[in-house]
Amino acid sequence: MASITYDNACCVYPGADTLAVDRLNLDITDGEFVVLVGPSGSGKSTALRMLAGLEEIDSGQIRIGGDNMVGVAPKDRDIAMVFQNYALYPNKTVGENMGFALKMRGIGTEERKQKVAEAARLLDLTDYLDRKPAKLSGGQRQRVAMGRAIVREPQVFCMDEPLSNLDAKLRVQTRTQIAALQRRLGTTTVYVTHDQVEAMTMGDRVAVLKNGALQQFATPADLYDRPVNAFVAGFIGSPAMNLFTAPVTDGTITIAGSTVDLDNEAQGLLHKSGLTHVIVGIRPEHLAIGRDNGINADVALLEELGSESYVYAEVKDPTITTLDGDPVTLVARSPHRAPAKLGDAIRLHQADRAVHLFDPTSGNRLV
Missing domain, CATH: 3.40.50.300 (P-loop containing nucleotide triphosphate hydrolases)
Known part of the structure; x- marks a missing residue:
C-alpha cells in the first residue's frame, strides 16, 4: 500500500x-x-x-x-x-x-x-x-x-x-x-x-x-x-441543485414576488459586491410546497418515488433564467406522496436558509 x-x-x-x-x-x-x-x-x-x-x-x-x-x-x-x-x-x-x-x-x-x-x-x-x-x-x-x-x-x-x-x-x-x-x-x-x-x-x-x-x-x-x-453545485446531488440567475436589488433577491431568505453573511456580501445579478443555488430538499406565501409556480411534472415525491414547477418570472438563459423550472422534494397535481398553482418557500450564491461571470462560490 x-x-x-x-x-x-x-x-x-x-x-x-x-x-x-x-x-x-x-x-x-x-x-x-x-x-x-x-x-x-x-x-x-x-x-x-x-x-x-x-x-x-x-x-x-x-x-x-x-x-x-x-x-x-x-x-x-x-x-x-x-x-x-x-x-x-x-x-x-x-x-x-x-x-x-x-x-x-x-x-x-x-x-x-x-x-x-x-x-x-x-x-x-x-x-x-x-x-x-x-x-x-x-x-x-x-x-x-x-x-x-x-x-x-x-x-x-x-x-x-x-x-x-x-x-x-x-x-x-x-x-x-x-x-x-x-x-x-x-x-x-x-x-x-x-x-x-x-x-x-x-x-x-x-x-x-x-x-x-x-x-x-x-x-x-x-x-x-x-x-x-x-x-460542482449542479453536478453533485440527485436531483441536481436548482441553479438560476437572478437580479440583485439593494442587496436582496426576489423571485416571482417572494424575497429569498438570506443569512447575515450573504446579505452583507451582496451589499458590498455591487453585483447586479447573481447565480442562486437551492437544493430540492430546501424547498417546501404550500399554497400561501412563497414563489409562484405551476406544477409541470411529478415524480413519485414511493416514500417521497419530486415536484417540478415552472416559475412565471422573466427576470430569472437558467444559466443557459431559459425559463426556470424549480425542483422541490416532498416527503409526502402527490402533494399537488399537474397544472396546479403552488407556492414554493424555503425550508431553511441553505442558499448558495455564485459569481455570475466566473461561477465561483461567493457564500
Whole structure:
C-alpha cells in the first residue's frame, strides 16, 4: 500500500489543441478510497491511465509511495487494474482467471491456489471457482475481475468504471461490496465513474473534474454542502441543485414576488459586491410546497418515488433564467406522496436558509 501524488500532471493527446488532463494536483493518502468523477470528456479516465502507466505524463509528476513514476513501465508500478468490460479469459475457469497473473509471475501452484481461495472467500466466489465466465452473472464476472486484482496484493487498485455494464439494482449491490471490501483490505484505491451517486456513496474523498481540470477535491459531505463553484453545485446531488440567475436589488433577491431568505453573511456580501445579478443555488430538499406565501409556480411534472415525491414547477418570472438563459423550472422534494397535481398553482418557500450564491461571470462560490 502507498500514497499517491499528482503533481501538476498533464497529458495531451497527439493532434489535440487542449490538454486532456491539465495540471492535476491530488494528494491521496495511504489506504484512501478516492473517486474521480465528471462528465464524459472531463479527463477522469485519462488521469487514471496516467497513474497506471497506460498514458504518458507529458509534464509534471505522478508519485506512488514517494517514487516518481515518469518513465516507469506499467508492470513495474505494482498496480492492479479493474476494467469496465471485465476482460476475463472465456476459456479459463474462475480460479484460473483469478490466478493467471500469479502464474505468469512464476508463483507456485500451492501458493497460487491459497491466494485464489482467500480472494474467492472474500468475494463469495468459492462455489464458482470451477465455472467458466459464460456461466456467471454480470455481477459475478465483475467480482472475478476484482479477485484477479486482489490476489496480486498490489499497493494500488485502479478501477475504471467497473459497474457501468451492470443493471441498476446489481450496481447498487456491487458498489456496496466494493466499498466494504476496500475498507477491509485497506489498499489505496482510485476509482473512476461518471455517476455522482456512486462517487458520493463510495469515496472517502471525491475529485470532480471538468475539461481536464480539477474543480474540487473534498469529502462527499463538503462537496454537497459547500460546492466551490456552480459546476460542482449542479453536478453533485440527485436531483441536481436548482441553479438560476437572478437580479440583485439593494442587496436582496426576489423571485416571482417572494424575497429569498438570506443569512447575515450573504446579505452583507451582496451589499458590498455591487453585483447586479447573481447565480442562486437551492437544493430540492430546501424547498417546501404550500399554497400561501412563497414563489409562484405551476406544477409541470411529478415524480413519485414511493416514500417521497419530486415536484417540478415552472416559475412565471422573466427576470430569472437558467444559466443557459431559459425559463426556470424549480425542483422541490416532498416527503409526502402527490402533494399537488399537474397544472396546479403552488407556492414554493424555503425550508431553511441553505442558499448558495455564485459569481455570475466566473461561477465561483461567493457564500
